Amino acid sequence: MLIKRASDIKSSEITPESVYRSRREFMKSAAALGGAAGISSLLPGLAMAASGDGLRARAPANMQRSAPAAWWEDKFQNIEAAERGGAFWTNEALTPYQDVVTYNNFYEFGMDKGDPSRYAQEFEVDPWSIEIAGECDNPATYHLEDFLKPQQLEERIYRLRCVERWSMVIPWVGFPLADLIKKAQPNSKAKYVAFETLLDPDQMPAQNSRFAIIDWPYREGLRMDEAMHPLAFLAVGLYGDYLPPQNGAPIRLVVPWKYGFKSIKSIVRIGLEYASTAGVWLLRQCEPECSPSALAPGYGNASATNTVQLRATGNPDVQWLR
Numbered sequence: 553m554l555i556k557r558a559s560d561i562k563s564s565e566i567t568p569e570s571v572y573r574s575r576r577e578f579m580k581s582a583a584a585l586g587g588a589a590g591i592s593s594l595l596p597g598l599a600m601a602a603s604g605d606g607l608r609a610r611a612p613a614n615m616q617r618s619a620p621a622a623w624w625e626d627k628f629q630n631i632e633a634a635e636r637g638g639a640f641w642t643n644e645a646l647t648p649y650q651d652v653v654t655y656n657n658f659y660e661f662g663m664d665k666g667d668p669s670r671y672a673q674e675f676e677v678d679p680w681s682i683e684i685a686g687e688c689d690n691p692a693t694y695h696l697e698d699f700l701k702p703q704q705l706e707e708r709i710y711r712l713r714c715v716e717r718w719s720m721v722i723p724w725v726g727f728p729l730a731d732l733i734k735k736a737q738p739n740s741k742a743k744y745v746a747f748e749t750l751l752d753p754d755q756m757p758a759q760n761s762r763f764a765i766i767d768w769p770y771r772e773g774l775r776m777d778e779a780m781h782p783l784a785f786l787a788v789g790l791y792g793d794y795l796p797p798q799n800g801a802p803i804r805l806v807v808p809w810k811y812g813f814k815s816i817k818s819i820v821r822i823g824l825e826y827a828s829t830a831g832v833w834l835l836r837q838c839e840p841e842c843s844p845s846a847l848a849p850g851y852g853n854a855s856a857t858n859t860v861q862l863r864a865t866g867n868p869d870v871q872w873l874r
Contacts, residue, residue, distance in 0.1 A: 605633075605792075606633035607631060607633050607634075607707050607723065607792045608633070608634060608641075608646065608707060608709055608723045609646055609649075609723055609791055609792070610791055610792035610793065611649050611790075611791040611792065611793040612649055612650075615649060615650065615653070616793050617793055617794045617796060618794075619794060620677050620678035620794065620801075620802065621678040621679075621697075623697050624678075624794060627700060627705060628705065628725075628789065628792075628793075628794065630704075630705065631705045631706065631707055631725055631789075631792060632704060632705065632706040632707065633706075633707050634706070634707040634708055634709050634723070639782070639783075640706075640707075640708040640709065640710070640783075641708075641709050642709050642710075642711065642721060644709075644711065644721045645721065646709075646721050646722070646723060647720035647721050647722060649790075649791050651720070652720055652722055652790065652791070652799070653669060653796050653798060653799060654666060654669045654798075655720075656668040656669060656798045656799060657714065657716075657812065657813070658672065658798055658799075658800065658817055659758055659764075659765070659766055659770075660749065660750075660756035660757075660758050660759055660768075660770065660818075661756060661757065661758055661798065662757070662758050663758070663765075667758075668797070668798035668799075669796075669798040671757060672796075672797035672798045673797060674755075675755050675756075675797035675801070676755065677797065677801045677802035677818075678696070678802070679695060679696070680695070680696040680802050680803075680820075681693055681694065681695055681696065681820065682694050682696060682699050682803070682819060682820055682821065682822065683820065683821045683822070684732075684736050684822050684823075684824075685821065685822075685823050685824070686742065686746070686823040686824035686825050687738055687739050687741040687742035687824045687825060687826060688736040688737055688738045688739060688742060688824045689736075689737035689738075689739060690735065690736050690737050691736070696802055696803065699803075700727075700788065702735075703727040703731065703732075704727065705725055705726065705727060705788070705789070706725070706726070706727060707723055707724070707725055707792070708723070708724050708726070708785055708806075709721065709722070709723050709724075710722060710724060710783075710785070710806060710808040711808060712806070712808070712812050712815070713808075713811055713812060714811060714812045714813075715811040715812070715813060722790055722791075723790060723791055723792070724785060724787040724789070724790050724806055725787060725788060725789030725790060725792065725793075725795075726785050726786045726787035726788050726789065726803075726806070727785070727786055728782065728784065728785060728786075729745075729779055729780075729784040729785060729786050729805070730779070730780045730781070730782070730784065732786065732822070733745065733776075733779055733780060733824070736822075736824060738776070738824045741826045742776060742824040742825065742826065743775070743776055743825070743826055743827075743828075744773055744774065744775055744776060744824075744825045744826070744827065744828045744829060745773060745774050745775075745776060745779040745822065745823070745824060745825070746771065746772075746773045746821075746822070746823040746824075746825050746829035747771065747772045747773065747774075747805060747816045747819050747821070747822055747823075747829075748769050748770070748771050748816075748819065748820055748821040748822075748823075749769050749770035749771070749816055749817060749818050749819065749820065750769065750818045750819075750820045751768055751769035751820075770816060770817075771816075771829055772805070772813075772814055772815075772816040772829070773825075773828055773829030774807070774814075775828075776824075778807070783807070783808055783809060784805070784806075784807055785805070785806040785807075785808075786803055786804070786805060786806075786819075787800070787803070787804050787805075787806045788801075788802060788803050799817070800815075800816075800817025800818055801817075801818065802818070803818070803819050804816065804817040804818065804819060805817075805819065
């Protein structure tokens with residue numbers, strides 16, 4: 553899919569600021585009045601949280617996913633809602649669920665933004681295992697059920713920023729990466745955390761392509777201090793529902809102060825390493841940071857990267873960035 557730079561976008565294609573700001577004010581006002589049913593009919597793919605639910609929002613009823621296995625249902629019964637106004641919250645309008653699950657980069661399923669949702673629906677996420685290895689006292693390979701059992705799932709509202717100059721505001725469900733690392737008990741040699749995506753060409757058709765631009769499997773990494781930062785998050789769901797395959801099921805990384813290519817999907821290995829792992833796009837000299845600002849709680853939702861007018865074509869709720 554062709555991604556235009558801001559300088560390539562004709563003025564006729566840009567939604568006037570007054571229009572999109574009015575639209576957002578309408579959404580906020582309608583939500584305050586509790587008009588969830590009315591909003592759903594006017595804005596397909598945007599669902600407000602059920603009364604008394606506590607979560608910011610849930611997937612539309614007609615788009616909610618079946619649990620990959622029975623134990624998932626039990627785990628998702630108790631999701632801790634994001635604190636209003638807290639470090640993991642933003643008042644920005646959420647990107648509609650339908651856009652979040654149909655506009656994706658997941659090159660294992662194809663290069664076009666619609667390829668993941670088109671080709672990932674038969675992707676099997678249960679059973680699933682994750683290997684914890686490297687410089688730690690508790691290396692092991694876990695079934696995902698055992699991996700998640702001790703974790704309290706929580707909601708976090710983060711903006712996912714792409715180096716292609718678009719962003720989405722998404723209510724994720726998961727747990728802090730730091731909690732997992734602490735349980736692995738890294739030793740003094742562990743300076744970096746390396747992540748690896750599943751390698752399975754039978755399920756991920758683009759891994760078979762002769763025209764692949766990536767040396768599979770997809771790999772990414774963080775410094776240990778980044779991995780231990782309170783904002784670093786392992787997501788297993790979004791919009792109060794199970795994570796769709798095209799969004800990185802069953803478990804993915806979310807690092808809101810870095811561009812989306814650092815938030816690796818469908819993780820099967822987490823290594824605590826002495827040496828750094830050169831991620832796929834870092835090898836292509838892509839800068840991972842969204843902003844030179846220092847890390848701080850709440851930074852993931854700061855307006856460090858300013859938005860410009862929304863394009864009046866394609867997905868209107870995918871924001872284009874300066």
